[in-house]
Amino acid sequence: xxxxxxxxxxxxxxxxxxxxxxxxxxxxxxxxxxxxxxxxxxxxxxxxxxxxxxxxxxxxxxxxxxxxxxxxxxxxxxxxxxxxxxxxxxxxxxxxxxxxxxxxxxxxxxxxxxxxxxxxxxxxxxxxxxxxxxxxxxxxxxxxxxxxxxxxxxxxxxxxxxxxxxxxxxxxxxxxxxxxxxxxxxxxxxx
Amino acid sequence: xxxxxxxxxxxxxxxxxxxxxxxxxxxxxxxxxxxxxxxxxxxxxxxxxxxxxxxxxxxxxxxxxxxxxxxxxxxxxxxxxxxxxxxxxxxxxxxxxxxxxxxxxxxxxxxxxxxxxxxxxxxxxxxxxxxxxxxxxxxxxxxxxxxxxx
Numbered sequence: 001x002x003x004x005x006x007x008x009x010x011x012x013x014x015x016x017x018x019x020x021x022x023x024x025x026x027x028x029x030x031x032x033x034x035x036x037x038x039x040x041x042x043x044x045x046x047x048x049x050x051x052x053x054x055x056x057x058x059x060x061x062x063x064x065x066x067x068x069x070x071x072x073x074x075x076x077x078x079x080x081x082x083x084x085x086x087x088x089x090x091x092x093x094x095x096x097x098x099x100x101x102x103x104x105x106x107x108x109x110x111x112x113x114x115x116x117x118x119x120x121x122x123x124x125x126x127x128x129x130x131x132x133x134x135x136x137x138x139x140x141x142x143x144x145x146x147x148x149x150x151x152x153x154x155x156x157x158x159x160x161x162x163x164x165x166x167x168x169x170x171x172x173x174x175x176x177x178x179x180x181x182x183x184x185x186x187x188x189x190x191x
Numbered sequence: 192x193x194x195x196x197x198x199x200x201x202x203x204x205x206x207x208x209x210x211x212x213x214x215x216x217x218x219x220x221x222x223x224x225x226x227x228x229x230x231x232x233x234x235x236x237x238x239x240x241x242x243x244x245x246x247x248x249x250x251x252x253x254x255x256x257x258x259x260x261x262x263x264x265x266x267x268x269x270x271x272x273x274x275x276x277x278x279x280x281x282x283x284x285x286x287x288x289x290x291x292x293x294x295x296x297x298x299x300x301x302x303x304x305x306x307x308x309x310x311x312x313x314x315x316x317x318x319x320x321x322x323x324x325x326x327x328x329x330x331x332x333x334x335x336x337x338x339x340x341x
Contacts, residue, residue, distance in 0.1 A: 035283040102252060140256050147281040149239040149253055 034147055034166035041161050042145035049099045049134035050117060056135050061096075061161040065187045068155040069131070069171070070098045070143060073116075073123045075151040081170040086128030088176070093184075097134035100143055100151070156180060158187045218262045229265050232274055233258055235289070239282045 036042075041058040048054040061068075069085060071078040089095050101116050113136075120134070137143050146155065149168060156165035165183060167175065220226040230247070236257065238249035246254050246261070257278070264274045278286045290296050325333075 035280060144256055144260060145281060147239070147283070149282075150251075 034163070036147055036163050037166065039163055041157065041163065042142065044142045044145070046138065046142060047136050049097070049120060049136040052113060052136065056133075058161060060135075061157050063159055064094050065159055065184065065191060066157045067093055067095045067171075068098055068157055069095055070100070070146075070148050070151050070153040070155075072100055072102060072151050073119045074102050077170045078152045079123070079127060081152055081172065082124075082127040082130065084172055085130035088171075089130035094132055095130045097131040098137055098142065098146075098148075099134045100137040100140050156184060156187070159191050218258075220266070225265050228271060229262060232261050232265070232271065235287065236261070236275070236278055237286055237288055239286055245288070 041061055043058050045055055045057050048056065067085075067088070069081075071081075073079075085095055099120065101111060124131075135142070146163075147166070152170050154165075154167045154171050155163055156167075158164050164187065165180065167179060169175070171180075218226075218229060220229065233247040234245050236246045238244045238246055238251055238254040238257070240251045240253045241249050244251075244254070246258050260277075261274055264277060269277070275287055284291055290299075292300070
């Protein structure tokens, strides 16, 4: 009996280590849980990208299940994701854009707003426009409050304005099926 | 030759002077304490986009944004813990290089200690067995052999 234990113990330890390291091969080091899940949207007051005199606040997300998509024209992956988002929008999903620009450095202010609008209009007419409207995160303050690390990222927000899902990276049919669909249907049913 | 080395020294000196001026302009502070706190934080906070760079090291836009935020918070009179918890609220524990001790990370400390204890226990147990595993017959044989060697 004792002998068996002595023989098995290293084997068990080795297999355990093997499983642990094997999992590590396929885990995404960038995946970490958003600390804002189940929280309501942080307060903000930001202009519409196209009509800057119009202001939005966190209440804009109340009453409707929303996909909040963080993007920019400079972001290549966003361009790849736009046609699929447009398809989702055509299926009846409410998609709001959170737009931020790389070249508008709050310290310097290089690009004018009209130039940004022009680029956005051009990009959306080429690849499809999934957005009900775009919130212009001028100084990237809301992005920072949301824990955004880059673009594209997508948040699923429920009808009470609570963040239910935070996805880093592009949205595609596989991600939608594996990560979004079930929760989205649940939230819509609650509505 | 001497003039040459003097010139080099002068140029180096000038360059140093200008770089220090440049950094002061980018993140101005009211006192040295704030500056050192800012430096400390930008070394200990991790860039959320890049895998292993701190804020000071990273050129990612998010790192620049976070540095600006840290600067803002330090100027507003927040202490180190307040800035760190502000960042953790938004970017999770990942953003700070010192992980908190919780039910998951406690194993990082417990496992090595547990291993040492187990190894010592195994060592002691195996020692004991050697000393008691002689029966009378074997003992007699040993004594004979020892006698013969004398």
